[in-house]
Amino acid sequence: MSNIAKAFERGKAFIPFITCGDPDLETTAAVVRAAVLNGADLIELGIPFSDPTAEGPVIQDASLRALRGGVTTDKIFELVRELRRDVTVPMVFMTYANVVFSYGAERFISTCRDIGIDGLILPDLPFEEKEEFLPLCHQYSVDLISLIAPTSENRIAMIAREAEGFLYIVSSLGVTGMRSEITTDLAAIVEVVRKNTDIPCAIGFGISNPEQAAHMAALSDGAIVGSAIVRLLEQYGKDAPGYVGAYVKQMKDAVIHASI
Amino acid sequence: MTNPNGRFGIHGGQYIPETLMNAVIELDEAYQHYKEDPAFNRELTELLNEYAGRPSRLYYAAKMTADLGGAKIYLKREDLNHTGAHKINNVLGQALLAKKMGKTRLIAETGAGQHGVATATAAALMGMECVVFMGKEDTVRQALNVYRMRLLGAEVIPVTSGTATLKDAVSEAMREWTNRIDDTHYCLGSVMGPHPFPTIVRDFQAVISREIKAQMLEKEGRLPDAVIACVGGGSNAIGSFYHFIGDKDVRLIGCEAAGRGVDTFETAATVATGKVGIFHGMKSYFCQDEYGQIAPVYSISAGLDYPGVGPEHAYLHDIGRAEYVPVTDEEAVCAFEYLARTEGIIPAIESAHAVAHAMRLAPTLGKDKCIVITVSGRGDKDCAAIARYRGEDLYE
Numbered sequence: 145m146s147n148i149a150k151a152f153e154r155g156k157a158f159i160p161f162i163t164c165g166d167p168d169l170e171t172t173a174a175v176v177r178a179a180v181l182n183g184a185d186l187i188e189l190g191i192p193f194s195d196p197t198a199e200g201p202v203i204q205d206a207s208l209r210a211l212r213g214g215v216t217t218d219k220i221f222e223l224v225r226e227l228r229r230d231v232t233v234p235m236v237f238m239t240y241a242n243v244v245f246s247y248g249a250e251r252f253i254s255t256c257r258d259i260g261i262d263g264l265i266l267p268d269l270p271f272e273e274k275e276e277f278l279p280l281c282h283q284y285s286v287d288l289i290s291l292i293a294p295t296s297e298n299r300i301a302m303i304a305r306e307a308e309g310f311l312y313i314v315s316s317l318g319v320t321g322m323r324s325e326i327t328t329d330l331a332a333i334v335e336v337v338r339k340n341t342d343i344p345c346a347i348g349f350g351i352s353n354p355e356q357a358a359h360m361a362a363l364s365d366g367a368i369v370g371s372a373i374v375r376l377l378e379q380y381g382k383d384a385p386g387y388v389g390a391y392v393k394q395m396k397d398a399v400i401h402a403s404i
Numbered sequence: 405m406t407n408p409n410g411r412f413g414i415h416g417g418q419y420i421p422e423t424l425m426n427a428v429i430e431l432d433e434a435y436q437h438y439k440e441d442p443a444f445n446r447e448l449t450e451l452l453n454e455y456a457g458r459p460s461r462l463y464y465a466a467k468m469t470a471d472l473g474g475a476k477i478y479l480k481r482e483d484l485n486h487t488g489a490h491k492i493n494n495v496l497g498q499a500l501l502a503k504k505m506g507k508t509r510l511i512a513e514t515g516a517g518q519h520g521v522a523t524a525t526a527a528a529l530m531g532m533e534c535v536v537f538m539g540k541e542d543t544v545r546q547a548l549n550v551y552r553m554r555l556l557g558a559e560v561i562p563v564t565s566g567t568a569t570l571k572d573a574v575s576e577a578m579r580e581w582t583n584r585i586d587d588t589h590y591c592l593g594s595v596m597g598p599h600p601f602p603t604i605v606r607d608f609q610a611v612i613s614r615e616i617k618a619q620m621l622e623k624e625g626r627l628p629d630a631v632i633a634c635v636g637g638g639s640n641a642i643g644s645f646y647h648f649i650g651d652k653d654v655r656l657i658g659c660e661a662a663g664r665g666v667d668t669f670e671t672a673a674t675v676a677t678g679k680v681g682i683f684h685g686m687k688s689y690f691c692q693d694e695y696g697q698i699a700p701v702y703s704i705s706a707g708l709d710y711p712g713v714g715p716e717h718a719y720l721h722d723i724g725r726a727e728y729v730p731v732t733d734e735e736a737v738c739a740f741e742y743l744a745r746t747e748g749i750i751p752a753i754e755s756a757h758a759v760a761h762a763m764r765l766a767p768t769l770g771k772d773k774c775i776v777i778t779v780s781g782r783g784d785k786d787c788a789a790i791a792r793y794r795g796e797d798l799y800e
Contacts, residue, residue, distance in 0.1 A: 194697040195566060195683065197575045198421045198582070204565055217695050241419050241682040246696025268419045268682070272409065276682075293423035295585060303422075314423060318583035 146287050147262045148234045148309040151186035152344040155400035157366030158357070159346055160373050160392055161188040161238060163206040165215025167381045169223050175377065178389035180233050183396030185366065186310075187231075188265065191220050191239035198267035200321030202371040206378065217247055221255055228260040236263035236289060236309070244277060253280045263287035263309040271303050292337065292345075293317075294328040304340035311337055311345035313364060321371045323350030330363050354398035361399035369395060410599020413722050415715035418598040420685045423582045431589075432600040434505045439607065444504065451496045455529070456486045458493075458611065462619035462776070468746050468766075475629065475769035477762060480616055480778045482640060483751060489781030490609060490640040491522035495591060497608035499526035502589035509533040509588045513577040515542055515570035515636065516707035516754065517549025518781055519593030524558035526591075534558035537576045539569040542706045549785055567700045570636075570710045574684055594637025595714035598685030602715050609643025616776055617647050624774055630655035630765065633778040634757040635728065636672070636708035638717045640780035645726060655727065657765075658717060659757040661703035662730035672701035674713040675721050675728035683711075688718040704733040704793060707754040707781075735760040737793055740783060752781035753790065 151157050160179050164172050176187055192207035192215060199207070224235065237256065244252045244266065256264065264286055269276060274288060281288040287309030292300055294317055304311060313333060315326045330347060337345050347360040348368030357367040376391060377384045410416045418428060438444040452458040461481040469477045482490035499510060510527050512534070514520030520536040527534035536553055540562040543550050553560050566572035574597070581590040595602045595609070613631070620628050631648055633641035635658035648654040660673040671677055674689050681690040683698060691699040691711040703709045713728075720726035736753055739760035744750045751759055755778070762777045769775070783790075791798040 195571065195575050197578050197684070200579075201565070208566075211697060242690070242692070242696040242698075244696075245682050246679075246692060246694070267421050268685070270418060270420060270422050270425050272418050272425070291422045293421070293425075295423050295426050297426060299422075299425065317423060317585065319579045 146309050151234045152365050156361035156402050157185040158396040158399050159186045159368040160184050161370035163190040163210055163374055164220045165210035166206040166377050171382050174385040175388045178385040179392045180231055182389045182393040184392050187235045188238045191243050193240040193243055200319040202374050203320050206374045224259045234262045237261055238265040241266050241268050249277055249280050253284050253286055256286045257284040263289050265289045300336040301340045304337045307341050313345050313347045315347050315349045320349055322352040326350055334364050354394055357395050358398040358402040361402040362404045367399050412716045412719035415688045415718040417687050419682050420598045427585050428598055435604050448500055456492045459615045460484050465747050472766040474766040475773035475775045478776045483779045483782035487522045487525050489518040491519040493611055494605050494608040495522040495526045498591045499530050503530055507589040510591045511535045511577050511580055512591045513537050513573035517546040521549055521552050523591050524553040524556035528556045536560050537563050537573040539573050540564045541568045545706050594639040595642045596637040605639050606642045609639050610646040612643035613647035627651055627654050628776045629773040630775040632657045632758045632762050634659045634754045636710045638714040640778055644778040658728045659731045659761045661705050661708035662732045663702040666730045670702035672703040672709050673730040676730045686715045688715045689713050705753045729761055731757040731760045750783035751779045752783045753786040755780045
């Protein structure tokens with residue numbers, strides 16, 4: 145069984161996303177530990193890409209800050225090695241196909257296994273292109289996480305049937321970023337997902353406050369939050385770990401017993 | 405040349421967010437239907453001929469030929485099209501297709517502004533809403549085209565993210581498309597992006613080589629020895645090459661923007677300096693660093709200032725069917741001035757890259773050879789920038 149399943153064993157899951165290297169890798173490490181200490185069930189570590197086409201302004205800016213600060217894929221691998229000395233919750237990388245491809249897919253994915261990365265989320269790798277990396281992910285036991293969008297419709301069943309790790313349900317049209325309102329009929333999407341797979345599903349994009357998170361977790365198995373956390377890093381820089389810890393606690397408390 | 409998943413050899417594909425997958429599948433299905441539809445094709449041909457002014461002339465450049473002292477030089481005059489460039493060929497096709505699909509809004513990226521102007525034009529003609537994304541830096545370099553787009557009723561959004569040039573305009577247009585799909589068609593301007601765009605844009609631009617072939621047979625009774633075109637994403641080049649790909653004796657030469665030189669970091673010559681990667685929906689060659697971060701590129705030409713190249717060009721390079729050569733800013737500016745003085749034709753600075761290579765090649769070939777240069781657009785938009793390059797204090 146995938147290690148990622150452990151993330152969904154403590155009630156509904158809260159999954160924070162953190163851009164590695166913003167403002168520096170020491171802060172990233174401290175933020176990850178603060179999030180885990182305060183109840184984060186799975187950590188999404190963003191490897192910054194120069195041109196993140198699925199991201200809104202908050203994560204775009206964080207990516208560029210991190211790259212300007214000199215972060216590289218190799219330095220992020222070292223960060224994960226260091227984190228794995230004490231962090232046991234599942235961790236996945238979120239990045240773009242070119243970051244994996246250019247590093248050498250086998251070299252990248254085998255390193256993921258060696259350092260304790262459990263899965264890979266690539267927003268520009270849809271179902272039709274997953275063969276690019278899937279055989280290597282299987283070879284090295286790294287889950288290739290699939291995404292489902294509000295526009296997926298007739299594709300939901302096909303994607304869910306072959307999904308592994310967990311399913312990432314995109315809450316709304318558009319790119320990542322905080323939204324005041326989420327109008328997609330997510331219950332209908334989750335219903336099709338449940339009919340086609342037993343793996344957990346979590347909802348992300350646009351979630352920033354405990355009410356939204358509780359609502360999304362009630363509909364699914366957990367809530368994913370990126371931009372709201374990255375915003376705290378933008379605001380507080382090296383002092384962010386305390387703020388992120390408090391935020392994660394509030395969010396985990398909101399989702400843990402969420403039900404419809 | 406294309407398999408069902410939109411592959412050209414290893415290149416191409418559909419590396420896009422799940423949110424857009426049904427949109428590109430719907431587009432592909434609509435295109436497969438309408439490209440065989442006689443009524444659609446009649447309507448498109450009428451637009452191309454009556455509105456855009458096709459067929460474009462194949463002009464024998466006698467003075468240039470005599471001056472260079474080698475091969476006979478013909479100019480394929482895409483600069484004479486309505487809106488002043490080859491971009492209109494693709495835009496009329498896509499706008500008509502979008503309209504048939506029930507879309508009411510066109511979005512587009514633009515570099516030099518030519519594709520944005522063409523899209524704004526088609527939107528005005530067909531009564532559609534139009535939003536154009538343009539790098540902030542390019543809105544300054546090409547201020548006149550920004551005014552033209554607004555005059556035509558389009559909204560122009562200056563893009564400040566990343567390097568604020570063409571690649572960022574493409575990224576921003578893709579982001580906007582994921583935000584609003586139902587009524588919106590993304591009218592991509594080059595043979596790039598996810599399948600089916602590289603195929604659709606190529607097919608709409610292939611009119612260029614279809615005409616060159618007929619015109620050469622009429623004028624010379626034979627095919628040209630070489631066809632030369634500039635390559636950014638590569639739409640005028642693939643349009644100029646396409647119907648000659650099977651004619652192995654016709655050399656196909658794409659001219660990339662080398663900027664300040666391929667041995668500097670200020671270049672946009674993707675085939676010469678890039679490596680295979682995955683970006684903007686496709687696998688192809690990209691200028692990038694060792695970790696796959698897309699490199700900032702530079703060229704005097706805003707239309708060639710792109711870190712990638714269309715997947716079919718990447719394939720034609722891999723199999724050795726087409727040659728890709730770098731041309732520097734300085735060479736392009738010299739060719740811009742040369743064509744103006746020699747033939748009385750001011751080419752777009754993009755097209756001047758192709759003229760520059762022809763000036764190198766023609767003298768090495770015998771007088772019995774013929775080469776065709778595609779003049780992809782007119783150069784009025786570039787005059788102020790070239791004057792500044794030459795040290796004149798000229799602003800629009």
